[in-house]
Amino acid sequence: xxxxxxxxxxxxxxxxxxxxxxxxxxxxxxxxxxxxxxxxxxxxxxxxxxxxxxxxxxxxxxxxxxxxxxxxxxxxxxxxxxxxxxxxxxxxxxxxxxxxxxxxxxxxxxxxxxxxxxxxxxxxxxxxxxxxxxxxxxxxxxxxxxxxxxxxxxxxxxxxxxxxxxxxxxxxxxxxxxxxxxxxxxxxxxxxxxxxxxxxxxxxxxxxxxxxxxxxxxxxxxxxxxxxxxxxxxxxxxxxxxxxxxxxxxxxxxxxxxxxxxxxxxxxxxxxxxxxxxxxxxxxxxxxxxxxxxxxxxxxxxxxxxxxxxxxxxxx
Amino acid sequence: xxxxxxxxxxxxxxxxxxxxxxxxxxxxxxxxxxxxxxxxxxxxxxxxxxxxxxxxxxxxxxxxxxxxxxxxxxxxxxxxxxxxxxxxxxxxxxxxxxxxxxxxxxxxxxxxxxxxxxxxxxxxxxxxxxxxxxxxxxxxxxxxxxxxxxxxxxxxxxxxxxxxxxxxxxxxxxxxxxxxxxxxxxxxxxxxxxxxxxxxxxxxxxxxxxxxxxxxxxxxxxxxxxxxxxxxxxxxxxxxxxxxxxxxxxxxxxxxxxxxxxxxxxxxxxxxxxxxxxxxxxxxxxxxxxxxxxxxxxxxxxxxxxxxxxxxxxxx
DNA sequence: ATTGTTTGTACGAAGAATGTCCCATACCGT
DNA sequence: ACGGTATGGGACATTCTTCGTACAAACAAT
Numbered sequence: 001x002x003x004x005x006x007x008x009x010x011x012x013x014x015x016x017x018x019x020x021x022x023x024x025x026x027x028x029x030x031x032x033x034x035x036x037x038x039x040x041x042x043x044x045x046x047x048x049x050x051x052x053x054x055x056x057x058x059x060x061x062x063x064x065x066x067x068x069x070x071x072x073x074x075x076x077x078x079x080x081x082x083x084x085x086x087x088x089x090x091x092x093x094x095x096x097x098x099x100x101x102x103x104x105x106x107x108x109x110x111x112x113x114x115x116x117x118x119x120x121x122x123x124x125x126x127x128x129x130x131x132x133x134x135x136x137x138x139x140x141x142x143x144x145x146x147x148x149x150x151x152x153x154x155x156x157x158x159x160x161x162x163x164x165x166x167x168x169x170x171x172x173x174x175x176x177x178x179x180x181x182x183x184x185x186x187x188x189x190x191x192x193x194x195x196x197x198x199x200x201x202x203x204x205x206x207x208x209x210x211x212x213x214x215x216x217x218x219x220x221x222x223x224x225x226x227x228x229x230x231x232x233x234x235x236x237x238x239x240x241x242x243x244x245x246x247x248x249x250x251x252x253x254x255x256x257x258x259x260x261x262x263x264x265x266x267x268x269x270x271x272x273x274x275x276x277x278x279x280x281x282x283x284x285x286x287x288x289x290x291x292x293x294x295x296x297x298x299x300x301x302x303x304x305x306x307x308x309x310x311x312x313x314x315x316x
Numbered sequence: 317x318x319x320x321x322x323x324x325x326x327x328x329x330x331x332x333x334x335x336x337x338x339x340x341x342x343x344x345x346x347x348x349x350x351x352x353x354x355x356x357x358x359x360x361x362x363x364x365x366x367x368x369x370x371x372x373x374x375x376x377x378x379x380x381x382x383x384x385x386x387x388x389x390x391x392x393x394x395x396x397x398x399x400x401x402x403x404x405x406x407x408x409x410x411x412x413x414x415x416x417x418x419x420x421x422x423x424x425x426x427x428x429x430x431x432x433x434x435x436x437x438x439x440x441x442x443x444x445x446x447x448x449x450x451x452x453x454x455x456x457x458x459x460x461x462x463x464x465x466x467x468x469x470x471x472x473x474x475x476x477x478x479x480x481x482x483x484x485x486x487x488x489x490x491x492x493x494x495x496x497x498x499x500x501x502x503x504x505x506x507x508x509x510x511x512x513x514x515x516x517x518x519x520x521x522x523x524x525x526x527x528x529x530x531x532x533x534x535x536x537x538x539x540x541x542x543x544x545x546x547x548x549x550x551x552x553x554x555x556x557x558x559x560x561x562x563x564x565x566x567x568x569x570x571x572x573x574x575x576x577x578x579x580x581x582x583x584x585x586x587x588x589x590x591x592x593x594x595x596x597x598x599x600x601x602x603x604x605x606x607x608x609x610x611x612x613x614x615x616x617x618x619x620x621x622x623x624x625x626x627x628x629x630x631x632x
Numbered sequence: 633a634t635t636g637t638t639t640g641t642a643c644g645a646a647g648a649a650t651g652t653c654c655c656a657t658a659c660c661g662t
Numbered sequence: 663a664c665g666g667t668a669t670g671g672g673a674c675a676t677t678c679t680t681c682g683t684a685c686a687a688a689c690a691a692t
Binding site for chain 2: 678679680681682689
């Protein structure tokens, strides 16, 4: 009950996980710019609050956008949010509270829009949420649960196929648009996302791309339904530092195996290949054998990506 | 709230990205003509305001139109805007000449981007062309020929599958984005676009939607791979005044017939159903029998739509 | 054609800003 | 008590920025 947004509860390692910052960087930020003022345990170790995490996420987004940390560190949360807001109108309380509350309300309104088959409204809602939350939180808190809800409703016959398709097309639209406008420095490592042969469900791959973009990568979405060799060739050509593949439809191994094998063979251990999606679980054994890395959740992907780009083999 | 239009917040790199100027050029402009007077951080680095960016964009546009920087730099924003008002008219109404030129050069650069697998560049080029030409001309002069070129190159083995997919995904992205930002009055008639079962090629439907949007309709793109009943249901629900369906893959009639029949039966003659795409030709007889209207070219669609919505034939 | 002017680009040195590395010390749960 | 984990700071390495100067191509006016 007493847990407010300001009560210091998270130890450093949780914060690192959630923000994707490294320990050194976080400490440097605190030391040099007093970015946040975490509490302490008796022994002197830091304890961060929920709002600390919010602020750190905000700051990270700002730096990714190109603002210098030294400057944004002096600004209030609202001011930073204002900097990131592409459309400088509409207010509402930013930053702290929204998270679960805000994303839940967005999802509710999205479902209404789907019911009305109002693609425009849906588009607008998603876009707003995307800008507001940034790629990572948008993906994790809005898209994933929303897709699940849509899937369930479709399964239960509560909505029509068109509605499901409309929702899917719109999400895809907003996601790829979000990607297009997420800029990365030229030196950023490249992440290639795609879908293997016969896999027409693109959202998983787009989610992966969005996460990567949020982590500071340059994400390239190749498209759906691609043979393994093609994905590998593109990764080579683009000098990708990591590859993400989404398998949603749990087809029989015979259909998927050649693609995965080609990926494994062509990229081997030089470039890590992450495989995620519902379908990935069903092929765990094959994936392990081929030295491809199975991804359970988007958070997993995030930490794995951080590890790759950081180049440091952290054991966690 | 505390951030006004004039408060210095953007470091150079953001300004460079937003304006497309190079660092050297921007500094040269400031030094020589004092085009803007950015603030400074404590360390002496520049900080630009939103209005600085506005002015720089204006100046850049002016130079692109041939004005010399030294002269426009002395003008106020309004004066520059006035200059630009007059110029564009000479390039817009001229119809065919310079635009085929422009679109050809855009397509050439797009093909280069595809060669490089540079999705970002491709996206940027298409977006620019879309804004510059408007939905209709963009569709007719850029997308259609570009898609054809890509298809041929793919067929000839000159490009890889990934490249074709990347191009397709990017085009789709830009098109649907274009749609999302084309606003129409609430009273505008509604056009529903989709693709029938098994048809995964979405660009045709998106083109149709773009054309409709350009003609003043409110275009709703439902998605790909939809059963006829679903498209019909959506059309009913949205009170569409016309429906567009794209068939690219010339599948055997047995696969397509049920969908088309459902469309014909549900919508009948009340709502016109246009069928276009490569595949449509192969089913001409069936289409005629079902009273669905075959569309040969996008121009056809445009005139047909004009007939439906107002009966006033547009001469362009 | 020959000038002088305008304008975009290039180079290099000095300084800022920022991310990373390292280490001695201290904490924590088992 | 011990291994893993944190802390605080100093020290680097790198990338950005700045600023002056310089150069070359395009242009205008002679």
